[in-house]
Amino acid sequence: MRLSSNWNLVLQTICMAFLKPGQSFQAAQRYRPVEQAGKKESDPTRAFLLAFGHPVVDDVLARRVRAAQIASIARLTPFIIFANIVNTIVITLTFRDFLPASYLTAWVISIAAFLTYTTLKWLKANRSPIEIASRGALNKAVLHATVFSGFWAVVPIVAFASGNADGIWMASCVTTGMLCGGGFTLATVPQAAFRWVAMLYVASLVSLVIGQSTDLWPLFLLLTSYTLVVVGSVASAGWLFASHFLAEAELEQRGELIALLLNEFEEKASDWIWETDSKGHFLHVSDRFLHASGRARAELEALRMVDLAYSLDESDARSAVATLETALKVQKSFRDVVIGVDVNGEERWWSLAARPVYDDRGSFTGYRGVASDITEARRASALVSHLAEHDSLTGIGNRSWFLKQAETAMEGQSQFGDDLLTLYLIDLDNFKVVNDTSGHPAGDDLLRQVASRFTVLSEGKTLLARFGGDEFAALGRFDSDEAATAFAEELVNVTRKPFRIGRRDFAIGATVGFTRFRDSRDTLDDLMRKADIALYKAKEGGRGRALAFEHEMEREVRERRELESDLREAFEYEKLNVDFQPIVDARSGQVVSSEVLVRWLHPVRGEIPPDTFIPIAEHAGLILPLGNWVLKKACAAAARCPELESVAVNLSPVQFMDPNLVEQVCAVLDETGFPPERLVFEITESVFLRDFGSASTKLERLRDLGISIALDDFGTGYSSLSYLRQYKFDKIKIDKSFVDEIGERSDGLAIISAVIALAHNLGLEVTAEGVERQFQVDALRTLGCDTMQGYYFGRPDANPMNITQIRKEDWEDRSPSTAPKNPSDLRSVS
Template sequence: MGLNANWKLILRTVCMAFLSPGSHGKNRDWQLLSRHDESSCRDSTRAFLLAFGYPVVEELLARRVRAAQIAGIARLTPFVVVANIINAAVVAPIFLRFLPVSYVVIWLFAIAFLLCVTTFKWLRAKRAPIELASRRSLSKAVQHATMLSFLWAVVPIAAFANGDTTGMWIASCVTTAMICGGGFALATVPQAAFRWVAILFIASTVTLAIHGNVFMWPLFFLLVSFTLVVIGSVTSTGWLFASHFLAEAELKQRGELIALLLNEFEEKASDWIWESDAKGFLRNVSGRFLHASGRSRQDLSALRMVDLAYSLNDSDARMAVAELESAIGTREAFRGIVIGVDVKGEERWWSLAARPVVDAKGSFAGYRGVASDITEARRASALVSHLAEHDSLTGIGNRSWFLKQSEMLLEEQGRSEQSTLTLFLIDLDNFKVVNDTSGHPAGDELLRQVARRFTELGEGRTMLARFGGDEFAAFGRFVSDQSASAFAEELVNVTRKPFRIGRRDFAIGATVGFARLGDANDTIDDLMRKADIALYKAKEGGRGLALAFECEMEREVRERRALESDLREAFEYGKLNVEFQPIVDSRSGKVVSSEVLVRWLHPTRGEVPPATFIPIAEHTGLILPLGNWVLRKACAAAAQCPELESVAVNLSSVQFMDPNLVEHIMAILAETGFPPERLVLEITESVFLQDFGSASRKLETLRGHGIRIALDDFGTGYSSLSYLRQYKFDKIKIDKSFVDEIGERSDGLAIISAVIALAHNLGLEVTAEGVERQLQVDALRTLGCDTMQGYYFGKPEASPVKITQIKKEDWEDRTPSTAPRNPPASRSTDLQPDSIEDLKVDRI
């Protein structure tokens, strides 16, 4: 505590020590000081107030401090008594010359009485030292000092009042000595010291005032300076005394707390303290150690910690013994050494930490340390490691474990210079159907049964792992391509057998792609990439297949990835175009609508058909921004052509699954100002296969905004009629494959007639795609088809205005030869009447 920070507190405390020492519990000033201390919360402030008797600590500690303060005075009591006797012997003869004998005798008697009382108390305290002192005891010390100081205050007053020169000088010397000596002797109790100094100072000041000599002023200033020095010294001494006592008390309390915690630690904690002598034998064995080791005290006293570590026959435990022996042999501190101990036939694991102990001569005397039982933690860690490397559902390895084990096998085979390793990647077919129809518990049980079948099949030949979902992998040695291919076929066949889950049987199947280690420099990542390529090609081939990797597959993948990159670049830099295919009214011949097509003219590949790049866009996730871009361009252009009653835009099944599809469409319509009633969205039944749950809701929402929905490629799916009954459509489009059969197959015309009749009965509009000949036009008009589209009516144009300028006279007198049929693939799609599927956005 610095003087600058707390000078008000110091002055107030000192002043109260002069005025009312010992009455801190009730007076108002103490309450102010108490609040000041509580707000400051500093140990130095607490020590200062404690020195002056303020109860700023708990009562027990305060009583100990008071006892120590009184003991500090008592230690100097013999010297104080002797000094008082000498001073009295010096003063008495001088005072007898100018004072009555009776006065001097009374004075001597009073001093002798107080000295006797002081000596008696000192002797009693010496026989039975005081450890605790109350406030009353401290007040008595202050009172004793006050009475003795009053007796010595008589000396200067009597001497100066009688004007005896010798008496005045003797009195001045004695008073000065008594102020200094008494102040320092009583310094441990500042209240008593201040009372002593204050009384003698006041008496001296009175005597100087009585004398009235101008030459007494220097003595007064000397008296003031001595008094201030004594007061400052007493304050500092008392303060330091209390500070040291508080520090010692805190250290003692901490020591007691540490001892208590150690006892508690030994009795209740899972850890325990162990000690050994210089030879390593255990000593001072605690009860906790006995319980943990499962041995008697006598047995442990004859063992070393290394002997305990030898008791467990385990490879990890044997390695720990060598580490422990090495650490102890260096006689240095160690920690974290885990040893295994056999405790009554049970495997236990201890973690050891210790420091070397030296004796009084500085020689090594053994170790003292802490041991803790970490068996449960080790078991938990082993379980965590197992869970981290194994699939929690099926119990087989996971991807991380599989890759680690595969790398080890590759390194081992690299040393043997063989190439028998084969990696299999397995995807289950129709697994999603099980989850969707029977729930995830059924799907989990199916995965467990699949894992069991794969494990039994590959036992002794491969290691198996589940990568996640319905993806599995196997890795093993196969001496030939034929044996590897046979195992892949077995993987496929074993999944074709029905799986019994509850009361139902499920048939799923699997697709396998595998790669043989052909190059010694191949890594596991290389094998994974090749097997993944083979799996992808097997899926393209119709699933339920096992396909080996071939170099040609990698070339195709590289080309596909290059095309993906080019497509992304073309989209980002605006190299894609939108064109409009006219749709005409069958009766009037007027262009009433248009289907939006996307064109991509590649700088080196030429015209890339949508049938090629649209699946790539779906696979890479580019289909969503591309679809929004096409819709925005179509709506913006069609908004400038009011002659078109509507414009049709294809939606990809991937685009339809976007949960924000409706919001995106409405935002584009609002942005372009295109009326929702003029927009037709074309979808295929693949939408319902991939998004069964929310398809109906989305269609109803779109139709609620006025947008019309057309079912494209009608008649080519598996269950188109059920979709017509289940969902609300405004229009259906007859696929080009049926239109091509007009004039060639009678059943084709019958199917078209039935579709048109069915649609009209349901209140749906019918559009025929791929019309290229006059014969097709006449037949469709005769059957009552509402609208038609195809190259017969003109090529797609970049502007919808141009297609509205086509007149009926331009095409109604055409002969079949004027509409090209089955053009060669090498010609530009801009010039050939190719399939409508190759020109439109194909589900965008």
């Protein structure tokens, strides 16, 4: 709050100082300390009232302020006495010409007596300075100013009453000087200054009235303006004096509070204060410091902080000593300097902050600062750093730590110009089987055992990390390609040995892809990419082996990515074609069904076979929308061709694993109006390799809709017979590789005959794929095959209407078919 905002209180206070100095009034009661306990002592209004002697602070502080006010006047007492002596001499010499000697002598004696009394009081105050003063002492100062001003008030009255021009002129000068000088001298006690000014101003007005001259009004204006200036200046000076005193008192109080808190801090806090002399030796050692250092007081006072920092023989501590020595040498403030200290054989860490201390002459006297024991925080930070850089399950490095170390290693190799650095990426084989059959705790135990074997193998050779899941990485320096390859083979071989988990043994294996850092322009990302390409090729080639990166692999990957991009574009703009290949009844030679084939005619590469782009679609995540599009196209086209009894559509393993497969099929059938009884889904046995218990349920749901299920490429896998027992099928299709052997190998014909007999005994229809020659047709009819498909019966066509008629010689003239009219009639019942 600004003082000017209480102008009415200011005027009221000044008026009371003229009329009744030291007496409180109602408006000032609001600022009493009891009623305003929450108000700051530095409040401008409070300071103004205090300057005029009002009790607006506690009594002790008020007494100190009064003493300071009186002491300020006392310091000017010699100058006041000297000025009064000079003025007395001047007035005496001037007034002796027109004033009776007796009057003048009495006035001089009075002045001399009063000055003598003032001098004695001043000498007494100098011998024993007062520190507190009562309100009575302040009232005495006001009385003293009133009496003293009364002696000088008679001077202008006498001069103007006599009419002596020299006396009037001299009295005017002296009175003006005394009014201004006395007012400013007494400014620290505004009541006394106002009483002094008031006495002289009133006497001057009386003198002007006595003079009875009309030309004296300019003197009245000058006198009044001087008086107002002096009154305003005195009020401001008194207020400033009280404000400064209150501010100093508040600072002193805060200093005492800070000292109290520091003492409390020393006794109870975990930190402590430390001080040194100019040579660095400790001063004023506290008990807390003694306890933290583990040393005796005499021993500690003989040491320096640098000596304590040298007590711990540890690499981080040694580097901290240099930092501390540099900070102390330049004699500047420092903070957060961490040093290591040996405390009774235990490693402790302190954080230091300090500032230099200088004496009154500016000479350096030492340091004063604070020390904190941060040992536990440092240990916690080290633990957090360890957890941030290491895999929590296996204890080896994690991906983030490995990549940082790899970056550093690559920078070092670039400087030395060698090509020894080798990066390995490792994937465990069949790890998922362990999780699925024995649970995740068993999988975690397996990962720990794998990491332990890899750690032993990598000791002193490579950095090792787990990237996550069953993925590991290693980085090392090998003098030759042979040595790098040998280490990769060791990684593979070490995982081939069974792992004991609980009471079971698991054999998993690993696949490794690795690359050498040969091109200085390569970044870590380039190295990771190349090792990943090698790993992918190793998996593609059969897993359980190590493979080094070759540039030809990168070309293949690049082409694959280009094909993937082109495939996305072809699918988005419907540049793929759906063709229908006829399936012929072996007995009548009529087209009874067709297989839907997807064709991609690339604008540059020409026709790309499904065996090439379907795996790309699966890897790129396009197979689900692509398969749904093919199914919709096939059903819509076949719905317009009732001559076909059925239409066969291939389902990839990825499509079959889609949990929404049945719902999507129903949606397509509803949209196209194609009857489910005419739809056949062809699946391969690779579907069952990814079976998680849902394959049987899905097959049942599809068959419940009326859809037939055919097992494609029968005989090319390892478990086809077990699949025939476990799952329900309507048809099986003999792979083209067996049909090609008809007429070339007798065992091929025997296999086909056995498959047909087996299928018929199970009540399944048999279709032979890849029929391209007449003798193959005759042989298959003789063996009892139900239906056939292949180029012999015509090329695939986009319009199913164009494949319903085949133009071959009359079937009646050929070998008769031995296929049963209804294979389900032969289903064995056991």
